[in-house]
Amino acid sequence: MLKGRDLLEPMDFSIKELEDMFDLADRIIEDPAKYVHACDGKLLATLFYEPSTRTRFSFEAAMLRLGGQVIGFSEPNSSSVAKGESIADTIKTVACYADLAVMRHPKEGAPKVAAHSTEMPVINAGDGGHQHPTQTLTDLLTIRRTLNGFDNITVGCCGDLKFGRTVHSLIKALSRYKNVKFVLISPEELRIPDYVRKEILMKNGIEFEEVRSFQEALPKLDVLYMTRVQKERFFNEEDYIRLKDTYILDKSKMKLAKEKMIVLHPLPRVNEIAVEVDEDPRAMYFVQAKNGMFVRMALIMSLLGIEG
């Protein structure tokens, strides 16, 4: 059903298609050995125009664990991009060699330009401060496996909600489930962008509140999604320094949270979650990272039309 499609933003797949993919990811987690030759002879291109260790490794590990192979670049200066090649031309060329491509780009909408230029499936692995749909697959799979579903949950998103593309994608994806509420916790300067507030939350009549106080919000939440204040998104370093430590989750603050609340983070973490929180069974961010590889395996198989 997903064969040949692109994944540019979370709404590209229906809820049913997502559920099928999560079911496949669950099967892979249960018995990874069964899938070691699923992508034999297939080639994934990773086009990373800005640094990323986690997402790129996660995709590469996913493809290699399926028996496929990987080509690509992680530094645009080492590719024809440095010669001024357009995104459209790069992807058309890559499509001559690979079966699908993963793109991370600092400009918002770059993977869409790529997808419009080729029949080969294109996966958005993060575009500027805009979207990060495969992180969302990771987040959703983790929520599904720990809370058994998405309906009637209250999700707190904390930190950099302006440039935090993982938050934009997560809100978009969760907006389709029943009675999901959001508590958006950020400093004034890093509030959620208008298009998320108007086009997703308000348009769909989703209950949400925007607050400053982390402590007040914590007891209400079933999921706390922490994000890093991203230095690389700021034009002015002074603003970054002023805002970077606004919210820090530590052991004492965890006491305010529900017993079953889970803490997610797309990683990398800087200091927004104290290391002492890692021991708390509610801290799910490293489990989340592992789930990310499994769900990317399921995604690659689905886009290549390989039966799971």
Added chain:
Amino acid sequence: MLVNSIEKGIVIDHITAGLGAKILEYLDIDLANNTVAFIMNASSKKHGKKDIVKIQNVIDVNLDVLGLIEPNATVNIIENGQIIKKIELQVPERVTNVIKCKNPRCVTSVEINAPHIFHLIDAENREYRCEYCDEIVCMKGDY
């Protein structure tokens, strides 16, 4: 002030005073080779003041541009000195290569061949969303 009628062409009437220049800018009419009359601040029974644009020998203008900037204007097509057609403008659902995304992080700022596509999200406020970066622009404002 007297401006002669045109034999053939287009008259865009009832333009909100002050928007006429913007319409001319966006319509991409070759001002060097067409006869264009641009009347500013003409008296209007309805609105007090209005702008009017008359373009001789041109009847094929981009109606999406007009609907985008001034959906309340009236468009009259003139043949043999008579109005042969009045066009009611619509706020367009999608516009391509009319407005440019101002978000410096948008891919259209670097990918020169990518068309600038905007989708209508709120007709009343004429708000549009960029196809690529989702940036919202309001055409009612000073865009």
